[in-house]
Amino acid sequence: MSGAESVGNEGGGGTEGSDGDAVDRTPVPDADVCVVGAGPAGALVADRLAGDHEVVVLDAGPRFDPEDRLARQERAIRPFYDRPDVWGVGGARDAHENAGDWFYPLNHARVKGVGGSTLHWQGMVMRLHEDDFNSGSTRGVGPDWPIDYADLRPYYVEAERELGVAGASDNPYAPPREEPHPMPAFEPSYSDSLFAEACESLGIDMHSVPNARNSEPYDDRSPCVGYGTCQPVCPSGAKYDATVHIERAEERGATVIDRAPVQRLEHDDDDSVTTAVYATPEGEEHGQEADAFVVAAGGVETPRLLLLSDSDRYPDGLANGSGHVGEFFMDHLFAGAGGTLDEPTRQNHVGFYTSACDQFYDEADETQAPFKLEFFNYAGPSPVEMALSGDDWGDPLLDRLRDGYGDHVAMGGLVEQAPDADSRVTLADDRVDDHGNPVPRIEWTVGDRALDTIERANEIQVEILEELGADVGWVAGPDATGPAYHHMGTTRMSGDPDRGVVDADCRTHDLDNCWIASSSVFPTSGAMNPTLTIAALALRVADDVDARLGEA
Amino acid sequence: MELTRRDAAAALAAVGATGGVALGVRRAGDGGTGDDGSAGGADGAAGDGEGDRSPSDEAVREAMAAVATAVYPDAVSGVESFVDGFLDGRLDGSAHAEGIRAAVAELESSARSWYDAPVADLETAERDELLRELGADTAEEDPHGTTAERVRFFVVNELLIALYASPTGGELVGIENPQGYAGGAESYTRGSP
Numbered sequence: 001m002s003g004a005e006s007v008g009n010e011g012g013g014g015t016e017g018s019d020g021d022a023v024d025r026t027p028v029p030d031a032d033v034c035v036v037g038a039g040p041a042g043a044l045v046a047d048r049l050a051g052d053h054e055v056v057v058l059d060a061g062p063r064f065d066p067e068d069r070l071a072r073q074e075r076a077i078r079p080f081y082d083r084p085d086v087w088g089v090g091g092a093r094d095a096h097e098n099a100g101d102w103f104y105p106l107n108h109a110r111v112k113g114v115g116g117s118t119l120h121w122q123g124m125v126m127r128l129h130e131d132d133f134n135s136g137s138t139r140g141v142g143p144d145w146p147i148d149y150a151d152l153r154p155y156y157v158e159a160e161r162e163l164g165v166a167g168a169s170d171n172p173y174a175p176p177r178e179e180p181h182p183m184p185a186f187e188p189s190y191s192d193s194l195f196a197e198a199c200e201s202l203g204i205d206m207h208s209v210p211n212a213r214n215s216e217p218y219d220d221r222s223p224c225v226g227y228g229t230c231q232p233v234c235p236s237g238a239k240y241d242a243t244v245h246i247e248r249a250e251e252r253g254a255t256v257i258d259r260a261p262v263q264r265l266e267h268d269d270d271d272s273v274t275t276a277v278y279a280t281p282e283g284e285e286h287g288q289e290a291d292a293f294v295v296a297a298g299g300v301e302t303p304r305l306l307l308l309s310d311s312d313r314y315p316d317g318l319a320n321g322s323g324h325v326g327e328f329f330m331d332h333l334f335a336g337a338g339g340t341l342d343e344p345t346r347q348n349h350v351g352f353y354t355s356a357c358d359q360f361y362d363e364a365d366e367t368q369a370p371f372k373l374e375f376f377n378y379a380g381p382s383p384v385e386m387a388l389s390g391d392d393w394g395d396p397l398l399d400r401l402r403d404g405y406g407d408h409v410a411m412g413g414l415v416e417q418a419p420d421a422d423s424r425v426t427l428a429d430d431r432v433d434d435h436g437n438p439v440p441r442i443e444w445t446v447g448d449r450a451l452d453t454i455e456r457a458n459e460i461q462v463e464i465l466e467e468l469g470a471d472v473g474w475v476a477g478p479d480a481t482g483p484a485y486h487h488m489g490t491t492r493m494s495g496d497p498d499r500g501v502v503d504a505d506c507r508t509h510d511l512d513n514c515w516i517a518s519s520s521v522f523p524t525s526g527a528m529n530p531t532l533t534i535a536a537l538a539l540r541v542a543d544d545v546d547a548r549l550g551e552a
Numbered sequence: 553m554e555l556t557r558r559d560a561a562a563a564l565a566a567v568g569a570t571g572g573v574a575l576g577v578r579r580a581g582d583g584g585t586g587d588d589g590s591a592g593g594a595d596g597a598a599g600d601g602e603g604d605r606s607p608s609d610e611a612v613r614e615a616m617a618a619v620a621t622a623v624y625p626d627a628v629s630g631v632e633s634f635v636d637g638f639l640d641g642r643l644d645g646s647a648h649a650e651g652i653r654a655a656v657a658e659l660e661s662s663a664r665s666w667y668d669a670p671v672a673d674l675e676t677a678e679r680d681e682l683l684r685e686l687g688a689d690t691a692e693e694d695p696h697g698t699t700a701e702r703v704r705f706f707v708v709n710e711l712l713i714a715l716y717a718s719p720t721g722g723e724l725v726g727i728e729n730p731q732g733y734a735g736g737a738e739s740y741t742r743g744s745p
Binding site for chain 1: 564566567626627644648649651683694695709712713715716721722726729730731732733735738739740741743
């Protein structure tokens, strides 16, 4: 069916997604592994284990019909629809509270359903730098990770292959890699060529960026065809999303149950999780038993589920012996600047960027956070979006579009946020979701190191724009920054059970058969987009689960 | 600049109907329009008759093409066949299609009340006036809102998204691969043609 009004609002109780009466949502007998969450982490774990084990995946959201992607794209373009409307986020299912110094727009920052937030992500996939794993000892900020870059390096290679990454080896600031990316990088944009001259005269290096987006046919998926709406929807399937691995896991025998929000995890007296209790659209409640459980529900719902699973034995919540479940909530902070030139800049043909600058990343220390710079290909307004707002049409509208489009340039950047226990996810006192469970309460705080670093990034951005000859029209500095929708840190990894929720294998310290595959385990965040690291950690979790099931 | 059936197919591809539907295949609407496009309600009443709350596909096409002449810039030609081709894919029995039909019905009702004629019989300037008198110029689109908001959503913006997500519409503004159009992953690397 065509049209923006022909798809539903899932979170608001709409009818989109698989119908309740046609789908068997009863538990799978004799399951080996139960995965909570069908985003990239859960999908990769499920795919990796499905060949040798009986795997069940439970997701709170629906299975989206691929046929609806163009209608969702229309929602992304039309002004009536807000970002959460594109994938049906919102309503009682997704209710939450903000209680911190900084507002966190949670429902703009996630998608629930098969594929998870990769359905709306931009698809940028960098590896963390070596120092990101040793932030405490090399930068004096936060703890070191209990693993090093070398531990994750082989999994990064596999993750790049699994997701399908287009990249090149021209970045002198990237950590060491052992083989080319699976696909060649996308060519630099026309506006990159304009930036290149300015950067060269300033001694600033530009290089390609790895995209989880097909630059050529890969894994039976299309190359990018230039719809230009990557974030929040790629109708062609060129951008990786986790439905790829969910479908493959199902082909290998896994069972995926959608619209099955897990209400709580139950345990026995031997510190093992026994059951994931989940609800169905029919109003039933089922218990999925398994030998191993992998919680892969993102940086907000993962700690929430552990807190909702409190019991007499674990009065502060499951896996919360350290008291750190929900603490150290982090995101990357946006820093940006933009303006106009007196020549065409050819923006908004595609929705991803092709050049970046990591030159300043490893200058990080106690006072300056790691940060990276991005050269946008989508600066300024998109004409079709402009056309749908305003009180004009006909020739006056065309004149307005011609005035508004064509000469914009912009840069973005991401800045690390240092971990802070007071930045956290807890349970709301008196507000519940559609199943009567307390909703997540976000208390997001951002420290001076990040804010000062945003200013530093802005200085460089403005310097480049001025060298380019741009009339600088806006700067997104400390007062205008916002989150990049990367939820991290809320079940941090540590070798010490008193200082973290999971160990170096991402297995909870308190429960022998429970792992967490998510950016929630990041002890520090670096400034690189997190999904490649999430994927690498998920593959590593799968190997650990497989090994331990083999021992049993 | 002439709008082509390729533009119509591209616009359809941008907003959620398959290109295959775009070319030459008309589907029967709820009003019982036949493959020949003749109007006829399910009860046998004329589809474009006065007071009909659910206009036929043909009546919807006529009204939309008429409105397009008011909301499209003078620089484009081939409007009627472009709109016709676009609606081939849009009038597919979906909830969205029914929204278009209902909004057109209200627009027609206003035209008959205020101008004593269907939209298609009005001068272009009168079509513009009609839309403004309805408030569709200042309204923000809302598929569940007031008449003005729904006309803005299902009629005015429906036509504008069709035009400006097509290659010809994009080229008018200086972008041959506008957002929503699958114009390939090469144009972004090139300077202006």
